[in-house]
Each structure stands twice: as C-alpha cells, then as structure tokens.
Amino acid sequence: MSAVSAEAVTAGAVRPGSEARPRSGGDAAAPLAPRAKLLPALAAVYRAQLSRARVARIPLLFVATFQSVGIMIMMRGVVDGGAEARAVVAGSSVLVVAFVALNLLAQYFGQLRASGGLDHYATLPVPPAAVVLGAAAAYASFTVPGTAVTAVVGSALFGLPMGHLWVLAAVVPLSGAALAGLGAALGLLAPRQELATLCGQLGMSAALLLGVLPAAHMPAPIAFARDLLPSTYGVEALARTFDARPDWAVVAADLGVCAAVGVISLAVATWAYRRAAVR
C-alpha cells in the first residue's frame, strides 16, 4: 500500500495547492488537477476572443457599421421624421448587434465545431458556460462601437434627440445577450457548418427587414414574426427613448424580454456546447 500512495503522489505531478481528492475514482486513484473556475475561465475566454478582433474581426465590424449607416441614408429619402424615423434609427442600430452577435457568432461556432476546434476546449477542465458566455460576451462587445456610431449618425441624420442615447448601455448588452445566445445555439446545433452560416444569415436578414421597416404597415403574419424575434424588443426599447419623455416602464419591459431570451438562449447554447463537445 505504501508503494500505491507513493505512486499517487508522484503520479499526480500537480503543484501544491491543487485539489486533492484521491479516492473518488476507486482504489488508488491519482489526484485530479483543479478545475478552472467559472469566472476566471470566462474572463480568459473573453480576453482571448476579444484579441481575435484585432486579427480577424475589424473589417467585418466596419462592414456591419457601414451597412447600417447605408440603410439609414437610403431610408432618409423615404421617411421624414416621426415614429418611422425612430424605427429606422433604432432598427439600424440593433442590426449591428444582429450582424455581429447572431450572424458572426453562429458562423464562428459552426466552423469551430466542424473543424474539430471544440476538442481544444473539451479537453480542458473548463465549465461549458465559461466558453459559451465568454465568446458571446466578446461578440456582444464587438458591437458596441458600431451600434454607438450608427445611433449617433442616425439621430443626426433624422434630427432625433440624443439625450437618452445612454440607454444603449442597456440595449447593447441585453439584446447582445439574446442575439449572441441565439447565434451560439444555432452554430452549435446546426448539423453542418453551412447550415450554421445559413441560419446566422437568415437571422440577420430577419432582424434587418423586421427591425428597420416601420411596423405600422406590416401585414398580420409578418407583424407576428416581428414579435417573435428577440431583436425587436431591443429596437422598440431604443425607439421609445427618442421621445421627449419616454415611458420608462415599457422600455424596461422590452429590455426584460431581451434579458429573458438571453438567459434562455445562452442556457440552450451551453447545453448545445456540451452535446457538441463530447460525442
């Protein structure tokens, strides 16, 4: 037995301070190295993902912003002020979030899964939620500059008040959570990489058409589809704050829907990650 315990000590080869639970797997099991804890692991994934922006994401972020600004300039000829102008500016701003958090994240996870890149995370003792939340948070962060630029340019273009634009500080993270969760879930659940890309693109197109076009003239089925899309509630929340005195309770309710969808979709994405990582 002495040889066995000596083995457990040398076998572990783990540094002092690591977790020592030698008996969990039966007789003479070696101690397991510690797990990565949720928050430090999340921070590490977030930081790594954010650094990818420098290498790979900046052109796409530029495209996302340019697309939204272009749409607003186009709509300027059709819409003059009022509720419709608010819808256009709010819709174009949230479109940046949909482009990056939904579309690009779905593509990223789809590609990671298809190429076997998930193996890297699956062979590290990291909580699945840390990988999904870290990536989702990073993609939501990518949208901040584009959304802010779009909202400011749009407000100037349509002569809307900018006093309440601070609400973007809530709109971006909450609609970001909802759309990034959706994007991650689509990317991880799609049976093929191409389908993940397709779903991401379709989601973004839906956010574009249903978010930017004024809702008042939509036929009933399309208005219903609009209500089902989580980005709609981010758009509505932002549009309402262009009022001189916004109804903050309704704004909060809209953002609450985003938050709820965010929680659910991120939970689904975490489950999908677990499922995709171990086959």
Added chain:
Amino acid sequence: MNEAVAAATVCTVRGLVKTYPAARGRRGAPGTAAVRASDGIDLEIRRGEIFGLLGPNGAGKSTLVRQLTGLLRPDEGGVELLGHDLVRHPERAARLVGYLGQESTALDELTVALAAETTGRLRGLSLRAAREERDAVLDELGLTPIAGRPLKKLSGGQRRLACFAATLVGDRPVLVLDEPTAGMDPVARRAVWAAVDRRRAERGATVLLVTHNVIEAETVLDRVAVLERGRIIACDTPAGLKELVGDEVRVELVWRAEAPLHVPEVAALRDAAQAAGRRWTLRLAPAEARAAVAAVTGGPAFAALDDFTLTTPSLEDVYLALGGRAEGAEGLVKA
C-alpha cells in the same frame, strides 16, 4: 522513484469497441459504410514511458486517442487512467491529461503567448501562474521571438510547436500527443522531444504518442502498438518488434524501365518482390540478399538497373510482415 512505482500501470484499456454508424458524411463527403474504428482493443501503458500508436491513416489511432481523452464514448469496454474510470467519468480526463489534437482552429487567431496563457488559465491556473508557465514554456521551446505573432501567420511547423507549447502549460501527469511533430523542421522536432524527455525525467510524466512516422517511432518510443483496422496487431519495444522479422534484410531495386525478366536470377526474385512501378522491394535472409545483389550488379541485369539499396529492417517491415494491409505501407512515412 523505485522499481514498483516505475513499472506501475498508468492506463489500462480493456475490450474497447467503437463503431461509427453508416452513411454519415462529413463536410459534404459522401456517406460511408459503418466502420469499426476500435475493434476490441486491449492496452496497458506504464508510468514514465513514451508509448506509441503506429499505423497508417484510418487505422483507428485518433479514434482510440479520443476515447482515452474523454472526447468520444466507447460502445463497449473500459478505460482506466490513473485509477479513474474514464468511460463513467469522461470529464476527469481533462484534469489528468494534456492533449494535443490535430486541429488548431480554436487557437489560430490568438498570438502564441495568448494561446499558451489562455490554455493555462483554462487548465485552472491563476493568472500569475499561467503567465509564469507561459514564459517558461515559450522560452524552453524557443518560441519567445515569435510570442507576439498570431498562430495563423506562422508556418505549419511553427504553429504546431505553438500548440504543443499550449499543451505543456499547466502540468499534467499524462500527455497525449496526436502527431505532434507533423510539418516541423528538425530543430523544432528536437525541441519537442527534449521538452518531453525533461517532463519524463523530472516529473515522471507518461506520454502517449500517435504517429505514422516510422523513423520517429523507432527513435523516441519505449514501446509501440501497431494498429491495423481498429485492432492492435503487435505491441512491444521497437527492437522487440524488429526481432519479429528476424535478421531479414530489405533490398530495394529500381529498374531503368522494365525489369529484365529474361535474366533467370531476376525472374527468380520476381515472386518474392513487391513491385510498385519500376521499384521492387524484397525482404531476404542476409545470404539471399548478397546473392541477389551480386546477381543484379554483376551480370546482364546491371544494364537495366537504375539504383539499389540494402537496409536493415524498420518498423515498416514489421508492419508489412504482420500482414499490414497497405501495399508498400503507403500510409506510413519514413521521412
């Protein structure tokens, strides 16, 4: 480390079976018939050894490794690693094993330094410990000058070395390396094997290595299991395996064009030879080999001869002698 500890078993595999279902094409590839990628594998890996899995592409090496790292659940059989049942608790593998897979897509857009640091943090290290180990490992592998460059911008061999560095950050008692030196130049290869040896000598680390490089298998492995269609057809030290083919010598003849079959000595060799175009490969007893070489270099056959070599047997010959399917062992590389 005493004898009992040194000989202890780190990993025991019993009756492992894994079948991939039929017609599941990936990445647009057409569907295929069901493949029994692990077909009743038994294996024991001892503490501190470098244990190799050798076989051509598609022999089931990676499938076996994925089951040993908790990435794939076997259909049948058991895997015990350092006393932990990995079939019942696959998630424990991540806390016992440092794994270097074949793909680097998760790290491709990170810098070398951040890839190593992030991997260390995800192995449960504190930020300070991860940075210290990152610096030490990058220094050890000679990666410090390119620490700030993204993996994507590196050559294949450098990228592989950077991934290997990430594998080493956050100590693990067992390292599982799937073709770690693929695409590397000799300097990088030496850095890899030196780092592996250091961990073995200083910390008693055990290494499971997947390779289809015969020369590398002969020089670095303590023991090797030869895989063929999901089965282990032999398992021994490289020297022990080579004894299986006895003192046979490999003779390779390359003809200028057609083999001169009108020469009786050449015609007599034909049945023993494996022909691939102008190249004939023969495994002969030393006396026979001498006679064959004398025949083709002396008489009228010499005019038709382009080149010939005489070599002692390699693991490739062992693989063929054991009934390896690949004609000329095209799945195994010698470079």
